[in-house]
Structures are given as structure tokens and as C-alpha cells.
Amino acid sequence: MALSLISSILTTLFLISFLHLPSNAASFNSDLIKGACTSDGVTNPKTWDSNLCIQVLRSYPKISSSTNSKNLVINILEIGISNVTNTGAYIENTLKRVKTGSPLETALKACNQSYENIRLSFKSAFGEVKQDEDYETCSYDLLLARTDYLNECLQAFASEKVGDQSVSNGNQFVILFGQAADTICSLLDR
Ligand SMILES: *[C@@H]1O[C@H](CO)[C@@H](O)[C@H](O)[C@H]1NC(C)=O
Numbered sequence: 001m002a003l004s005l006i007s008s009i010l011t012t013l014f015l016i017s018f019l020h021l022p023s024n025a026a027s028f029n030s031d032l033i034k035g036a037c038t039s040d041g042v043t044n045p046k047t048w049d050s051n052l053c054i055q056v057l058r059s060y061p062k063i064s065s066s067t068n069s070k071n072l073v074i075n076i077l078e079i080g081i082s083n084v085t086n087t088g089a090y091i092e093n094t095l096k097r098v099k100t101g102s103p104l105e106t107a108l109k110a111c112n113q114s115y116e117n118i119r120l121s122f123k124s125a126f127g128e129v130k131q132d133e134d135y136e137t138c139s140y141d142l143l144l145a146r147t148d149y150l151n152e153c154l155q156a157f158a159s160e161k162v163g164d165q166s167v168s169n170g171n172q173f174v175i176l177f178g179q180a181a182d183t184i185c186s187l188l189d190r
């Protein structure tokens with residue numbers, strides 16, 4: 001316990017030192033992405049996959065060319081908004097094809113609403129960082145998106161006893177982008 005506390009303090013100090021460095025160090029982006037993907041302080045430590053997070057964030061040139069922490073959050077959220085919008089569009093299209101009154105339709109309708117709320121939360125977090133540098137509200141919106149709003153979709157699938165692989169994948173990326181951006185907003189809020 002004491003050791004893990006010390007190690008998390010050290011990690012935090014390490015991250016803070018990077019947040020204040022100029023952005024031209026070669027390893028800067030790579031370390032910044034690792035910081036965004038840390039498992040320290042995440043909402044769901046049991047399911048959080050730091051390596052997957054690093055791999056996904058690095059796969060986007062826009063994210064990996066971020067020049068500082070603020071810019072990194074903005075870029076993660078921009079990609080995240082597009083990802084959430086795509087999953088939402090998939091849900092709407094699927095809704096047109098499912099049987100009226102079926103359990104799958106009930107679940108997808110709940111997810112359609114979830115994804116609208118998640119998209120709006122990601123968008124407001126984006127605006128808070130870009131325009132207002134309000135990192136506390138950014139964190140709060142991203143927490144709400146990947147907990148309360150996402151849970152409505154998860155619970156609808158569970159209670160209707162249905163599943164959809166594309167929606168499950170989408171859910172995983174709501175958590176990935178939302179948590180990574182939140183981790184940086186939380187650091188910037190100190
Ligand atoms: C969301 O992002 C992940 C990771 O890059 C990607 O695999 C997935 O296809 C994206 N989903 C949508 C619906 O765009």
C-alpha cells in the first residue's frame with residue numbers, strides 16, 4: 001500500500017514535470033501518451049488496459065503529434081467525438097432494421113439515447129478545454145459520459161438479455177478516449 005502510494009506520487013511528479021517541459025523533446029509525445037494511459041486513478045482499474053490505450057492513441061497521427069497537454073486533450077476528444085458519433089450512427093441505422101417491439105430494439109433505443117448524451121458530454125468537455133481551460137468541468141463531463149450515460153446502455157443490454165458486438169466495441173472506446181482525456185484534464189486541474 002505504502003509502496004503503491006509512493007509510486008503513484010512519483011508517477012504524478014514525473015507527469016507534472018513533463019507537463020511543464022517545452023514540447024520539442026523527441027520523447028515528449030510518447031511520454032505524454034503514456035501519462036494519459038496510466039492506470040493510476042482510473043475509474044475502472046480492473047478493466048483498464050494501459051497498453052491498449054497507448055496503442056490506440058499512437059495509431060492516430062493527430063494525437064501522436066500533439067504539442068502539449070492541452071493540445072493532447074483536444075486531439076483525443078476530437079477523435080473521441082468522431083468515434084462516438086460513428087457508433088451512434090451505427091445504432092441509429094441498426095434501429096431501422098430491427099423488429100419493432102423486440103428486446104433488441106428496446107436496448108438499442110436506450111443506447112441511442114446514451115450515445116447522444118455521451119457525444120454531447122465529449123463536445124462540452126472539448127469546448128471547456130479549448131475555450132475556457134476549465135479542466136475541472138472537463139473531468140466531470142467525461143466522468144459522467146463513461147459512467148452514468150454509458151451505464152444506461154450497458155444496463156439496457158443486460159436487462160433485455162441481448163448483445164451487439166459493434167455496440168460493445170463502441171462502449172470500450174467511450175471508456176478509452178473518455179478516461180485518457182480525463183486523466184490529462186485532472187492533471188491540468190491541479
Ligand atoms: C473507434 O476507435 C477504435 C480505435 O481506433 C476503432 O477500432 C473503431 O473502429 C472506432 N469505431 C468507430 C465506430 O469508428
Ligand SMILES: *[C@@H]1O[C@H](CO)[C@@H](O)[C@H](O)[C@H]1NC(C)=O
Pocket residue numbers: 092095109112113116
Ligand atoms: C436517436 O437519437 C437521436 C438523438 O437524440 C434522435 O434524434 C433519434 O430520434 C433517435 N432515434 C431513435 C430511433 O430513437
